[in-house]
Amino acid sequence: DAKTTQPNSMESNEEEPVHLPCNHSTISGTDYIHWYRQLPSQGPEYVIHGLTSNVNNRMASLAIAEDRKSSTLILHRATLRDAAVYYCILRPNTNAGKSTFGDGTTLTVKP
Amino acid sequence: NAGVMQNPRHLVRRRGQEARLRCSPMKGHSHVYWYRQLPEEGLKFMVYLQKENIIDESGMPKERFSAEFPKEGPSILRIQQVVRGDSAAYFCASSPQVGGDQPQHFGDGTRLSIL
Numbered sequence: 001d002a003k004t005t006q007p008n009s010m011e012s013n014e015e016e017p018v019h020l021p022c023n024h025s026t027i028s029g030t031d032y033i034h035w036y037r038q039l040p041s042q043g044p045e046y047v048i049h050g051l052t053s054n055v056n057n058r059m060a061s062l063a064i065a066e067d068r069k070s071s072t073l074i075l076h077r078a079t080l081r082d083a084a085v086y087y088c089i090l091r092p093n094t095n096a097g098k099s100t101f102g103d104g105t106t107l108t109v110k111p
Numbered sequence: 112n113a114g115v116m117q118n119p120r121h122l123v124r125r126r127g128q129e130a131r132l133r134c135s136p137m138k139g140h141s142h143v144y145w146y147r148q149l150p151e152e153g154l155k156f157m158v159y160l161q162k163e164n165i166i167d168e169s170g171m172p173k174e175r176f177s178a179e180f181p182k183e184g185p186s187i188l189r190i191q192q193v194v195r196g197d198s199a200a201y202f203c204a205s206s207p208q209v210g211g212d213q214p215q216h217f218g219d220g221t222r223l224s225i226l
Contacts, residue, residue, distance in 0.1 A: 032211035043115075043202050043217030044154065051212070087153060093211035098167055101146070101153035 004088045009106045012078045020073040022088030027068050030093040035073045037084040083109045115205050117218035125226050130190040132221045136205030143186045144204045198225045
């Protein structure tokens with residue numbers, strides 16, 4: 001399975017933008033890049049996904065490098081409710097049942 | 112529109128007993144995935160099922176663990192003769208179709224504790 005590498009932890013101030021990086025140098029051409037986040041005692045929550053082009057939704061933006069070997073999740077204005085563990089995972093278009101979660105990035109938001 | 116429902120939220124078993132975890136996918140979703148999460152770790156894939164079929168069980172331990180997704184009713188993850196190492200949070204996810212562009216929708220998990 002293609003693996004992802006993320007920093008263990010990051011800090012942000014409330015109402016400032018946050019850029020969460022993810023490296024996936026062994027990504028294959030048919031792998032989609034997904035981001036999820038998990039709050040304590042809850043299941044992961046889908047945030048955003050993309051293949052090649054940058055993506056925007058109501059929660060966040062996803063910037064994908066031209067060579068697709070890295071991506072960045074952008075929270076435009078962090079709130080205290082954004083404090084969570086953020087996971088970057090690759091979902092192959094074949095055998096898409098299996099998703100491999102790494103250890104994620106723990107985001108702390110300071111008021 | 113109800114999300115993925117898992118029950119029970121907490122389950123306590125003694126060593127040697129059976130644990131049965133249930134997952135009702137979102138309405139209209141026929142693909143179910145089970146994951147296990149140990150404390151302070153990420154989720155580990157266990158099994159992927161479609162209605163009445165196991166598609167990928169490569170993450171499931173070979174012994175004591177089984178999963179099913181019958182035509183009617185919830186998906187069940189069954190752990191027989193539980194041991195202390197089975198203590199973990201077990202999450203179920205569902206999607207309407209299979210494919211890399213399909214987000215998975217997760218339940219809030221069952222926290223299994225083995226005494």
